[in-house]
Amino acid sequence: MDTLGTVRDEDFLRLDHQICFSLHAATRAFNGVYRTALKDLGLTYPQYLVMLVLWEHGELPVKRIGEHLRLDSGTLSPLLKRLEAAGYVERRRSPEDERSVTARPTPAGAELRERAIGVPRRIAAATGMPLEEIRELRARLNDLTAALNLAETGAGAGAGAGAGAGASAGGCVTEE
Amino acid sequence: MDTLGTVRDEDFLRLDHQICFSLHAATRAFNGVYRTALKDLGLTYPQYLVMLVLWEHGELPVKRIGEHLRLDSGTLSPLLKRLEAAGYVERRRSPEDERSVTARPTPAGAELRERAIGVPRRIAAATGMPLEEIRELRARLNDLTAALNLAETGAGAGAGAGAGAGASAGGCVTEE
DNA sequence: CACTATTCAGTTGCGCACAACTTAATTGTG
DNA sequence: CACAATTAAGTTGTGCGCAACTGAATAGTG
Numbered sequence: 087m088d089t090l091g092t093v094r095d096e097d098f099l100r101l102d103h104q105i106c107f108s109l110h111a112a113t114r115a116f117n118g119v120y121r122t123a124l125k126d127l128g129l130t131y132p133q134y135l136v137m138l139v140l141w142e143h144g145e146l147p148v149k150r151i152g153e154h155l156r157l158d159s160g161t162l163s164p165l166l167k168r169l170e171a172a173g174y175v176e177r178r179r180s181p182e183d184e185r186s187v188t189a190r191p192t193p194a195g196a197e198l199r200e201r202a203i204g205v206p207r208r209i210a211a212a213t214g215m216p217l218e219e220i221r222e223l224r225a226r227l228n229d230l231t232a233a234l235n236l237a238e239t240g241a242g243a244g245a246g247a248g249a250g251a252g253a254s255a256g257g258c259v260t261e262e
Numbered sequence: 263m264d265t266l267g268t269v270r271d272e273d274f275l276r277l278d279h280q281i282c283f284s285l286h287a288a289t290r291a292f293n294g295v296y297r298t299a300l301k302d303l304g305l306t307y308p309q310y311l312v313m314l315v316l317w318e319h320g321e322l323p324v325k326r327i328g329e330h331l332r333l334d335s336g337t338l339s340p341l342l343k344r345l346e347a348a349g350y351v352e353r354r355r356s357p358e359d360e361r362s363v364t365a366r367p368t369p370a371g372a373e374l375r376e377r378a379i380g381v382p383r384r385i386a387a388a389t390g391m392p393l394e395e396i397r398e399l400r401a402r403l404n405d406l407t408a409a410l411n412l413a414e415t416g417a418g419a420g421a422g423a424g425a426g427a428g429a430s431a432g433g434c435v436t437e438e
Numbered sequence: 439c440a441c442t443a444t445t446c447a448g449t450t451g452c453g454c455a456c457a458a459c460t461t462a463a464t465t466g467t468g
Numbered sequence: 469c470a471c472a473a474t475t476a477a478g479t480t481g482t483g484c485g486c487a488a489c490t491g492a493a494t495a496g497t498g
Binding site for chain 2: 105106107108109110111112113114115116118119120122131135155156209211212213214215219220221223224226227228229230231233234235236237
């Protein structure tokens with residue numbers, strides 16, 4: 087098996103190109119498929135992610151939505167404003183903490199879920215992958231994300247094994 | 263093994279949430295790590311991708327860069343303008359086809375490669391993955407991207423096996 | 439040759455992502 | 469209680485990604 091030490095920097099530049107670009111391209115390909123699938127619903131893909139969270143949890147403070155999706159208020163505030171303008175979401179200041187704003191689906195937003203419920207199946211079909219493989223890939227990506235987030239927030243080079251990768255995933259993605 | 267037919271739509275909504283979000287999150291985590299790694303060089307991650315292509319191929323028309331990275335002129339034109347403003351890239355109209363504009367690294371851009379050559383190793387270390395696993399993941403993502411692009415550009419539901427997925431990847435990513 | 443169709447780069451407009459900042463409310467401490 | 473530190477949302481500015489469009493150059497057709 088290759089180790090980091092046996093590969094020349096030159097080769098790394100090429101491999102780097104490939105892995106990071108693959109991820110980049112896969113995400114944009116996913117976005118493209120979602121874009122068409124969500125066009126009828128009038129949702130963008132990030133808006134859809136927010137609605138998935140709200141459908142699952144009901145009313146949530148912006149902060150909590152951000153924790154589920156790893157997004158900050160700079161992204162969520164205008165996004166929620168647009169969802170509110172579209173009539174899918176209601177926002178209001180929390181009575182017990184005036185700093186906090188909670189969002190929840192309106193009746194129209196709840197109804198939207200019925201229309202969105204066929205979307206994931208179409209996406210899964212578009213991947214042409216069996217569910218088992220999709221799950222496997224998901225697990226791999228979660229490990230990767232956890233390792234990268236870990237590496238970025240100070241922890242050493244983290245060069246060793248992939249151990250501990252799964253640990254820091256807690257609280258990130260909505261776990262199953 | 264699961265097939266698409268044995269899973270309820272409800273469960274799909276949750277799984278969908280997870281796989282597409284995992285990809286989304288992994289890409290942003292990658293972006294974050296690159297952002298810090300590229301800060302010294304004054305490059306963003308997409309600018310780095312363009313420089314990788316130019317370092318490898320020398321002078322290229324905007325069109326070709328876009329084919330390598332799956333980006334259109336709407337994204338590349340302003341990006342190349344910024345790279346030009348930074349002094350890393352030269353642009354000029356092609357003499358034999360006045361519609362075409364070619365870009366190539368300036369001396370400063372070529373010199374930048376020497377400073378960038380350590381970046382991929384740091385990224386690889388941050389993933390905490392052995393190279394074999396990275397390659398495996400990359401292959402999986404390329405299949406996924408190919409299938410999604412295929413599904414989007416007309417071809418039927420593409421629900422069947424993953425067969426043929428690798429085919430349409432030709433011409434997309436810079437192959438090894 | 440004239441004239442349409444295509445190709446390529448660039449621009450505009452919109453939404454997302456993120457850093458940096460502002461404002462307001464709450465918490466903690468002397 | 470007063471006052472600093474923290475927390476939550478929102479705002480601003482920059483860059484990417486993409487759809488839709490413009491304008492110029494080339495290719496193709498009668």
